[in-house]
Structures are given as structure tokens and as C-alpha cells.
Amino acid sequence: IVRRWEHQPESLERNSGALLYAILDTLVDGYWPAAETLEERVGDLETSLFEEGVRTRAALIEIFDMKKTIHHFRRAVLPMREILIAVQRNDLGILQAPELPYFRDIYDHATRVNEEIDSARDLVNSALEIHLGLTANQQNEVSKQLTIIATIFLPLTYLTGFFGQNFGWLVNDITGRRAFVIYGLGLELLALVLLLAYFKRKRWF
Numbered sequence: 001i002v003r004r005w006e007h008q009p010e011s012l013e014r015n016s017g018a019l020l021y022a023i024l025d026t027l028v029d030g031y032w033p034a035a036e037t038l039e040e041r042v043g044d045l046e047t048s049l050f051e052e053g054v055r056t057r058a059a060l061i062e063i064f065d066m067k068k069t070i071h072h073f074r075r076a077v078l079p080m081r082e083i084l085i086a087v088q089r090n091d092l093g094i095l096q097a098p099e100l101p102y103f104r105d106i107y108d109h110a111t112r113v114n115e116e117i118d119s120a121r122d123l124v125n126s127a128l129e130i131h132l133g134l135t136a137n138q139q140n141e142v143s144k145q146l147t148i149i150a151t152i153f154l155p156l157t158y159l160t161g162f163f164g165q166n167f168g169w170l171v172n173d174i175t176g177r178r179a180f181v182i183y184g185l186g187l188e189l190l191a192l193v194l195l196l197a198y199f200k201r202k203r204w205f
Contacts (some may be wrong), residue, residue, distance in 0.1 A: 001028045011113050017095045024084065028109045031077060035116040038073065042066060042123040048128050056147075062130050070121045077117060079108050148199060156193040156199075 004022040010015070045062060084107040088100060095103070163184060199205055 002014060013096070015073050017099045020087070021099065021106070024080070024087075024106050028080060028106050028113065031110070031113040034073065035060065037114050037119070038066070038070065039116060039120045039123065040110070042120050042127060046123065046127045049134060059131060060128075063124060063131060066124050067121070067128075070117060070124060074114070074117050074121070077110065077114050084110060101113060128204065144204065146205060152192065152195055155195065156188050159191065 001022050004026050005019065008018055008022065045059070045066070049059060064075070084103060087095065087103050088107060
């Protein structure tokens, strides 16, 4: 603020209005680096969500931490706009006509900062939706893989159970190594090949 005061435009008189301009301009300009850093963090988070192994509880915690940070930041910026509106109306009666354009410039900066915050908030909400969507998709993939494994073993379990029954025609007619290879292993391999071919045709893997 002291540095701003020492480098005030020559068109501004050294009065209370000029001091108020130096204070408010310094505050609003200080919002920009924070807003840009926050938006970069959100962008990096969105990019990292598409990497394998990053969709963890830590990512979800970071998303909610950013949401809280943006909420606090927005609560700090919004009152500044109300202050600047009152100043531009010259409700305090301390400003002169040549000083008003400088405060309108600060108001424009505060409005752009608020837009940056809203943009960052939308990006965080988008990152949360991406995280939840990718997590659900990952769970669906796992469920699909488990279903495929269970489906493969279902006919194999049936075949082994069927030929393991102690019926007379099974015990008397299906004997020897040749019958074991054809009926035992052959039918199981055939069922496995047919299932894999069906899954491949359906593009399940």
C-alpha cells in the first residue's frame, strides 16, 4: 500500500480518496495470483484424475478441500464489489469526479476476479463429477470381469458335477482314458472356447 501511495497517478490528489484507492487497488490486485493459482490447481487435478491409480480417497479429499477454499475466497471477494459500488456512488462524499474512473477500474478487476472464482468453482464441480464417474466406471469394469470369471466356471462346474454322478450308465459306459479325454476334458474345453468366443463377439473383453 505504501508503494502504491508513493507511485500514485499525478491526476490523483494526495487526499483520503487517493488513500482509499491505494488500499482497495492493492487488495483487489492481490486476489489475482490466488485466483490464477487456484484455477491451475483445479486444472492439474482434472488432468490427474484420468491417470491410473490417482482416483483414490486422497483425490476426493483434495476436491472437497478446493471447494471449501473457493467458498472462503468467494466470501472475501463478494463484499469488495459491494464496497466499490458504494464508493462509486460516492455515498461517503469523499471523492471528486476525476477520481471515480479509478474506482470503476478497481470494480472491473474485482468483477473479473469473481468470474475467475466462479469458473474455478465450476471446474471443481466438474472434477468431482469426473471422479465419481470414473470410479463408477472402474467398479463396473471390475464387476464385469468377475461376472465373466463366474460365467466361465458355471458350465465347467455343471459338467464336472454331471459326470461325477454315480449313475449306472455313466459308470458302465463312460470308462477308460479315451472317454475321459473326450467327455471329461473335451466338453469342458469346448464349453470354455464357446464362451470365450461369445464374450469376444459381444466385446466384453
